[in-house]
Amino acid sequence: MKYQEAKEKFISTWGSLGSLWGINKAMAQIQALLFISTKPLSMEDVMEELKISRGNTSMNLRQLMDWGIVTKVLVSGERKEFFTTEKDVQELARVIAKERSRREIKPVIKVLNEISSIKDDGSEKTKELIKQTKALHNLTKDADAMINKLMDQKQNWLTKSVFKLMK
Amino acid sequence: MKYQEAKEKFISTWGSLGSLWGINKAMAQIQALLFISTKPLSMEDVMEELKISRGNTSMNLRQLMDWGIVTKVLVSGERKEFFTTEKDVQELARVIAKERSRREIKPVIKVLNEISSIKDDGSEKTKELIKQTKALHNLTKDADAMINKLMDQKQNWLTKSVFKLMK
DNA sequence: ATAAACTTTCAATAATTATTGAAAGTTTAA
DNA sequence: TTAAACTTTCAATAATTATTGAAAGTTTAT
Known part of the structure; x- marks a missing residue:
């Protein structure tokens, strides 16, 4: 080539x-x-x-x-x-991750939080909606926090501590 | 609501x-x-x-x-x-991550690898192409490996060990 | 102040992607 | 084996999204 x-x-x-x-x-x-x-x-x-x-x-x-x-x-x-x-891939990844979080993930977290906070009228379907949106809310929130934390590590987080800990 | x-x-x-x-x-x-x-x-x-x-x-x-x-x-x-x-959000996230990796990330890693392996003809532009695609290749590969590893943790990786280690 | 060099905007158009609905296909019950 | 109940396929169409190009806008040099 x-x-x-x-x-x-x-x-x-x-x-x-x-x-x-x-x-x-x-x-x-x-x-x-x-x-x-x-x-x-x-x-x-x-x-x-x-x-x-x-x-x-x-x-x-x-x-x-x-x-x-x-x-x-x-x-x-x-x-x-x-x-x-931006020529540094790490910095590039950081900027992209941060921007996506702000534009896409954060708004979804907000909506999921609103929905999971509706009043429980005792019906099965309402309970299910609350339960499932709550679960999704927590997952999204935690994953977003994690990715931001990861990306903020200055030098190569990947090949260093974090990665090794997951072996 | x-x-x-x-x-x-x-x-x-x-x-x-x-x-x-x-x-x-x-x-x-x-x-x-x-x-x-x-x-x-x-x-x-x-x-x-x-x-x-x-x-x-x-x-x-x-x-x-x-x-x-x-x-x-x-x-x-x-x-x-x-x-x-699938009703379990963790399992849902795992399946989605795995499938996206397979369909989207893996093929890109493959292409980046091919490109970063072209013969270095000594010109500045070729050197830059090789250098940058190599950097992108490594980043993508590592990030993919990491996300897969994270997702494979069975129980709540988020609130447990991994997350705490990154504080 | 003028005009040339350059950039932005945006209505029109093209390209892409999603959706429909009806015909063809499949399965099950009798 | 027939036909009713149900699902899939796919060409036609609709909806969405990207792109163009020319007019309007801006900046700079003289």
Whole structure:
């Protein structure tokens, strides 16, 4: 496999993966492109490489910046804007995990909590609803707390203590 | 909030959540309905409750069975089939995690591995591609291993040892 | 102040994904 | 073996989501 082929494969794989953890294809592909680029890219560069329109590029770059994983960089002597992505995978994972928690998990925890707190009228179906949403509420809450804690560990938590403890 | 409202809220919340961890709305809603139901439901029951067509119900029940979180149960004296879902949240989480790992994470790990193994031609861009896909490969691999290990712990790993160790 | 260089917005359109419903298929009872 | 009860399949259609491109907006250089 040559460079160009490998690069395309990486971008398309990362792109389709993206769609299943909640971000769209173009957004994931742009991030992938920046991730393996040796220098910041302009909007022009991105459009060219990925064959997507200016509007699409603009919108998705903004989203990536909202997520906090892409930043504008100023290239001296250049008028246009250049973009780069977080290059450290650990930090990347941390940012993504935190953002997903805030956007998706936290709201669900809130709703589950509301539902599990309805008044018990004594009927079997109400008891079941309360019991099951309570269980789901606790699981979600605990899993969210855990993942955040894991991701906040600075250096490689994986190969260090945590992982070993679970052997 | 009364029972009916709470129930509808639960089903719709779970339904929209579903779409962002890779299963479709109808599938997630059927699972949610079964999850809070006190007894197995027939296809008729599901169609009626969720106002979806027979075909849709049939297809999504099959998918849920493929995932291993819904099972057919025979109700004596009844001709038609009844369905029920895994009621233990921990076991549910385990099955979902395992299945996602198998369907989504493992294939990505494989591709990242392939890409990170291309021949280094000495150019800067090739070096960067190799370096970054290698980093991503390791992270994904480790995270996948960890989540599987966590999920395989039988009883409540969360409130017990693992969680405490990360304080 | 003007215009060129560049970016953003958003209505229109395209692409993708989910849903329907009816025909075909299967199972069971008699 | 027939037919009623039930389930599955799948082409057509609807709903949703992503993308385009051109007009409007902004910034910078002169």
